[in-house]
Amino acid sequence: MNAGLAFVFALLGVAASALAATRTNAARAVAFLLASLLALGAAFFALDATFAGALQILVYAGAVVAVFIFVLITVDSSARAIDQEGRGMRQAWPAAALASALILAPLVFAPVPADPPSSVTPSTTKDVGTLLFGPWAIAVEAASFLLLAALIGVRHIGGRDRNEEEG
Amino acid sequence: MMGGTMLIALLAASGGLFVAGAFGLVSRRGVLFQLISIEIMLGAPALAFIAAGAYHGNAAGQGMYVLVLALAAAEAALGLALYVRLRRGAAAEGSVGDSDGISELKR
Numbered sequence: 186m187n188a189g190l191a192f193v194f195a196l197l198g199v200a201a202s203a204l205a206a207t208r209t210n211a212a213r214a215v216a217f218l219l220a221s222l223l224a225l226g227a228a229f230f231a232l233d234a235t236f237a238g239a240l241q242i243l244v245y246a247g248a249v250v251a252v253f254i255f256v257l258i259t260v261d262s263s264a265r266a267i268d269q270e271g272r273g274m275r276q277a278w279p280a281a282a283l284a285s286a287l288i289l290a291p292l293v294f295a296p297v298p299a300d301p302p303s304s305v306t307p308s309t310t311k312d313v314g315t316l317l318f319g320p321w322a323i324a325v326e327a328a329s330f331l332l333l334a335a336l337i338g339v340r341h342i343g344g345r346d347r348n349e350e351e352g
Numbered sequence: 353m354m355g356g357t358m359l360i361a362l363l364a365a366s367g368g369l370f371v372a373g374a375f376g377l378v379s380r381r382g383v384l385f386q387l388i389s390i391e392i393m394l395g396a397p398a399l400a401f402i403a404a405g406a407y408h409g410n411a412a413g414q415g416m417y418v419l420v421l422a423l424a425a426a427e428a429a430l431g432l433a434l435y436v437r438l439r440r441g442a443a444a445e446g447s448v449g450d451s452d453g454i455s456e457l458k459r
Contacts, residue, residue: 186406188358195365195399202369202392206376211384218388221369225395228362232354232406237417241398244421249391249428253384256432259439260384269381269450277379284378285371292364298356298407305409312411313418321415328422335426343433 186307191231198224209270211260215253222246233307354407362403370396381450383438387431394424 198221205217222245229238317325369392376389398420405413438453 186354188354188362188406191403192358192361192365195362195369198395198399199365199368199372202372202395206372206380206385206389206392211382214385214388218391221392222395225399228399229402232402234402234406234414234417237398237402237414240418240421244425245391245395249425252428252432253388256384256435259436260382266382270385273381274379277375280378281371281375284374288367288371288374289364292360292367295360297360300355301407301409305407307406308409308411308414313414316411316415317418324415324419328419331426332422335429339429339433342430342437 186233187231191228194224194228194231198222198228207274209267211257211262215250215257218253219246219250222250236310236313354403356407359403359407363400366396366400366403369393369399381452383431383435383451383454386451387428387435390427390431391424394420394427 201217201221201224205214205221208214208217222241226238226241226246229235229241373389373391373393373396376392377386380386380389398417401413401416401420403413405411405416434454442453
């Protein structure tokens, strides 16, 4: 495990996220989101969380970003929409600064936790599977219900209206 | 083997991710940008869970990450479906189509 390397990748992820959240061009925002997700995946690998790192790249950077790219074709990139985005960001920075102070202050003033005993070993994919399909089986079932509800909701929201089909 | 200082540093990076996403969520009007910001915000607890799991040598960190991932996938699918629906209405009206329009969506 190399926690320093993980921190470097996490900082890269923070930088890419800040860029993604402030771009007015949608394609660039999605590209920076992808960079941020891949940097987080690299940080997970550096923390020996190989299962989470693989999932991050396959599901987040693969599937979720692919759906975002499909939606990019409908983005309104007119001057009016871009101007509205820029105006909103110029007005909202005090609220964002306050939120950052509130979130980061407890970490700055928190006591530094003691180093864990050297007997701590990184958890393997087998450990994660034993946990998920043993004591956490109910949580996994709830997650599958969540995905099923999302599937039905998307079918309901995204489907065309009846009168739209006739017309 | 990870020290306590490193854990705090990684948690601070996770807080930075959350702040970047929260800034995007409150300052942007475009729904696609807000969805990107929510994805960034969901990445923050994922990093915190993985870092804490690595610090304690506990598989629960990665287990929670899997649950966060399922939530993010469901959120992205529903949010993008709402967005496509909103764009369809906005294109008909000729408006920009920001997130205020979602409250006017109906069958």
